[in-house]
Each structure stands twice: as structure tokens, then as C-alpha cells.
Amino acid sequence: MPQVSFKTKLKLNNKQATLLAKHAGTARHAWNWGLSLCLTALDNKEKLPTAIDLHQRLVAEVKSVNPWYDEVSPCSPQQALRHLATAFQRWLVSKVSQKPKFKKKGNKDSFYLEGRIKISGNRINLPQIGWVTCHEIPPSVTVKNVTISKLAQDWYISFSYEKDIQTTAKIRDRIGVDVGINRLSTCSDGTEVENVKAYQKAKGRLVRLQRTLSRKVKGSSNRQKASNRLAKQHRRVANVRADALHKLTTWLAKNHSTIVIEDLHGSGRHKNHRLASAIADCGCYEFKRQLLYKASWYGAEVIVASRFYPFSQLCSEYSHQQQMPLHIRTFSCSCCGMKKDQDFNALVNLEHYTPAVSSTVVACGDSLVTACGQWESMKQEADLNLGMSKIV
Incomplete structure (x- = not known):
């Protein structure tokens, strides 16, 4: 059964908020x-x-004097301390993260609890807290x-549990989805979802709040208040973006058996400084992450298409391949005369993409079926032959 996470905000009184802050401060002190x-x-x-050695020394040396x-x-x-040991493992052995850093009060405060936990209605009974x-x-x-955890002066609780797979009735067997800037997604069935552009709409207010924060005296209570207002606005932007992505990915996973998306080069796209902000505001990685785990909930399949496959250069009717400059927005097939919107033509090709076998056509109606790996090897061999001919 797949693991499902649940996270919600807590309604706390002053005594409870103080007790949570003590737990977070103790965890931060132990980490440092x-x-x-x-x-x-x-x-x-x-x-x-x-982690065991650190905990034994913590009990003997730290708890006795604190x-x-x-x-x-x-x-x-x-x-x-367990998280600290994992952080060093990821840094020194796995080499997938950076060197662990010291934690600062008010920056990503969080802590862990286990034991006798009960749920009754909209309340949770926590050890040492109630x-x-x-x-x-x-x-x-x-x-x-x-x-x-604490985010923008509010406390959140999260936990995971096992959930049964809920296979839902599908309205469409297969669909291709493209994530963009102007539209959050465009589907091969003609469905278009507008991009909420949460950051762009809130950018003016964020600039004003950041300017107000920069003018406050460091260490003053007014600066802390300004920082809290800025953090809440950033949290709102993130919530608006996440809400739009959750609605889209849930609709796709519930109503489609197979969903085909393109494997986009996220870090490479963010290097375009003219579009980096707009691309980041779409949440392309979050869209892919949500779609993958929700597909396992509702019995759907997600196919990630190769980024090197020529979707925009193939005729969606007979798979004839031809060069298509970016400034031409209408695909006009030179063999069969088919005319379609460039983006819609690429989406139809994306919908019919298969990871094991892909079709590359050299003439209209005359197909050559090859495996994806063979297509990549043919491309590399052609590049190698071109290089050798230049040397000769």
C-alpha cells in the first residue's frame, strides 16, 4: 500500500505554543x-x-547540567541526533548533499515526537503536550x-500512514500533458488550464514588504514584525501555487489511465535569466512529483518521455519528420499537407509516445520502428561519423 502524508496547521493557545517552541529549541540545541x-x-x-554515541554523551554531559x-x-x-548522523552519511558517503550547518533560532524550527498519539475529531493528543x-x-x-514544524509564525503537524489504492473510473485512456508558462498545462484532448502566476501577481507586494523590512533596525521588534509579514506573504504565494498544482494533478490521475509528460531539463531552463522567474513560478518539478505519487493512489500510469525525442518535428498523422523553426507556429506537413497548431501537433505526438518502442518515419506513410535506445545510438553514431568526416 502506498504511503500518504497528511499536514495541517494547528490552533494553539499561548501555553501550547510556548511548549512547542521549547521542543524545537531543545532539538536545535542537540543538533548544534x-x-x-x-x-x-x-x-x-x-x-x-x-547517533547512539552522541545520545549517550548527551545524556551524561548535557542533560545533567541543563x-x-x-x-x-x-x-x-x-x-x-539521528538526523545529524543521516546528514553526515549523505555528505561524506552518498555525496548527495552539502556539509551540515548549524541551526539558527527561528529558521525552519521543527521537532519529532513518537509514542502514545490519539486522534479524535479535529484534535490530536501528543506526548508531553496534550x-x-x-x-x-x-x-x-x-x-x-x-x-x-514552524512556518511564518504558524505551527504545522504532519504524519504519514498507509492508504489503499483507489482505482477510479477513467474518462480517457491516454493523454499527453505539456506544462508551460502562459498556461499551466495544455492537454492533447484540448483541455487548457491557466497558470495562476502566484509570484508574478504578488511581486509588487513582496517588493514593498521587503523594502519595509530593509529599513527597520536590526534586532528591533518592528523588524521582526516586518519579517513575519513578509514570510506570510511568501507562504501565501506558495499555497496558491500548490493549490493549483494539486487540483490539476488530482484531475489527471483520477480520470486518465496513462499520462504522458515530457522530461524537461529544469536546471537548464532556469539558466535563461529572462524566463527563469516565470518558469520557477510554474512549479514544473512539483507538478511531476505530485503526479507520480498520485498516479500510484488512483491506479494510473505516468510515462516520462525523453527530452530528445523530436515531438515538434513529427507529423501527428503519418509521423513524417521535418525541420520546424521555433518562429513558425503552424505545422504544415510537406508530404500529406496536414496543417495543425505547432503546440497541439507536438501534444498529439506526446500522447502516442511509448517508452519501449517509438516510431520514426522517413517518408509519409513509410514508418521505421526502432527502440528508444536504438534511436539514441543512431543519433550518436551519426554525430560520430560527421566528426570523422571533418577530420578526414
Whole structure:
């Protein structure tokens, strides 16, 4: 069964908010203390301590001189040390992340809890904290652990649980989807979803709030208030974008058996400084991430097409390939005379794309079926022969 995550905002009184802040502060203190020990061990070329070693030293050396550790759940600092060990593993062994850094108060505050957790209506009973109220009604499932985090002065709770696959009735067997800037998505069945452009619409207000923040005295309460207003506006932008993406990906996964999307080069597209802001505002990676896990929920299949396949150069009727400059927006086939919108023609080709076998046609109605890997090898061989001919 697939894993499903649930996250919602908490309604807290002053006492509960203070207790959550203590838990986050204790976890941050344990992380920074453990990070200092690990960095010292690396400088002295000693063996890196494990999470168990760090926790034993924490109990013996830190908790004995800091009585406020007893005011919070012991899971909070212990899990922080586990996360620290994982961070060093990802940095030194897997080499997929950067060097762990010291944490600062007010920046991504979070902590972990496990134990006796109950859900009743819109309330959750947490160890050492008690009953807290949620803005949404959580699912009635058995929860073993939760993560509580702070974002823009609001506290959020999240946990994961197993969910059965819900195979829904499909209105269409196969569909091709293209994510763009002017439109969030254009589908091969003619459906168009407008882009909400959350950041562009809020850019003026963000600029004013940032300018107001820069004029406040550092360390003052007015600067903290201005920072909170700016953070809330950024959170609103992210929520508007996420809401549009959730609605689109849920509709695609529920109503289509096979969804074909193109494998876009995200980091390369962001290097275009004229369009980088607009491209980032679309949330292309988040669209792909949501679509992949929601497809497993509703019994759909997602096919990620190769970015090198010539979708815009193939005739959608007979798969004849011809060169198509970007400034020409109407595809006019030189063999069969078919005329279609350039983007719609590419979407039809995207819909009929198959990952194992793809069709490349050298003449109208005269197809040559090759595997995708063979098509790539043919392209590399042609490039190699061209280079050899230049040398000769």
C-alpha cells in the first residue's frame, strides 16, 4: 500500500505554543551540540561518532547540567541526533548533499515526537503536550510518530500512514500533458488550464514588504514584525501555487489511465535569466512529483518521455519528420499537407509516445520502428561519423 502524508496547521493557545517552541529549541540545541562534536572529530582525524554515541554523551554531559531538557519529550533531541548522523552519511558517503550547518533560532524550527498519539475529531493528543486542535480533520488512522514544524509564525503537524489504492473510473485512456508558462498545462484532448502566476501577481507586494523590512533596525521588534509579514506573504504565494498544482494533478490521475509528460531539463531552463522567474513560478518539478505519487493512489500510469525525442518535428498523422523553426507556429506537413497548431501537433505526438518502442518515419506513410535506445545510438553514431568526416 502506498504511503500518504497528511499536514495541517494547528490552533494553539499561548501555553501550547510556548511548549512547542521549547521542543524545537531543545532539538536545535542537540543538533548544534552534536554537530560541534562531529566537526571536532573530523578536524582531529578521529572516528565520527554514531547517533547512539552522541545520545549517550548527551545524556551524561548535557542533560545533567541543563535541567530544561526534562521539560520536553526525550524523542525530540534524540531524533535530532539521528538526523545529524543521516546528514553526515549523505555528505561524506552518498555525496548527495552539502556539509551540515548549524541551526539558527527561528529558521525552519521543527521537532519529532513518537509514542502514545490519539486522534479524535479535529484534535490530536501528543506526548508531553496534550490535546491540540487542528484546522482540518485528520484521518482516523493509527499514528506512530509526528513531525511538528514552524512556518511564518504558524505551527504545522504532519504524519504519514498507509492508504489503499483507489482505482477510479477513467474518462480517457491516454493523454499527453505539456506544462508551460502562459498556461499551466495544455492537454492533447484540448483541455487548457491557466497558470495562476502566484509570484508574478504578488511581486509588487513582496517588493514593498521587503523594502519595509530593509529599513527597520536590526534586532528591533518592528523588524521582526516586518519579517513575519513578509514570510506570510511568501507562504501565501506558495499555497496558491500548490493549490493549483494539486487540483490539476488530482484531475489527471483520477480520470486518465496513462499520462504522458515530457522530461524537461529544469536546471537548464532556469539558466535563461529572462524566463527563469516565470518558469520557477510554474512549479514544473512539483507538478511531476505530485503526479507520480498520485498516479500510484488512483491506479494510473505516468510515462516520462525523453527530452530528445523530436515531438515538434513529427507529423501527428503519418509521423513524417521535418525541420520546424521555433518562429513558425503552424505545422504544415510537406508530404500529406496536414496543417495543425505547432503546440497541439507536438501534444498529439506526446500522447502516442511509448517508452519501449517509438516510431520514426522517413517518408509519409513509410514508418521505421526502432527502440528508444536504438534511436539514441543512431543519433550518436551519426554525430560520430560527421566528426570523422571533418577530420578526414
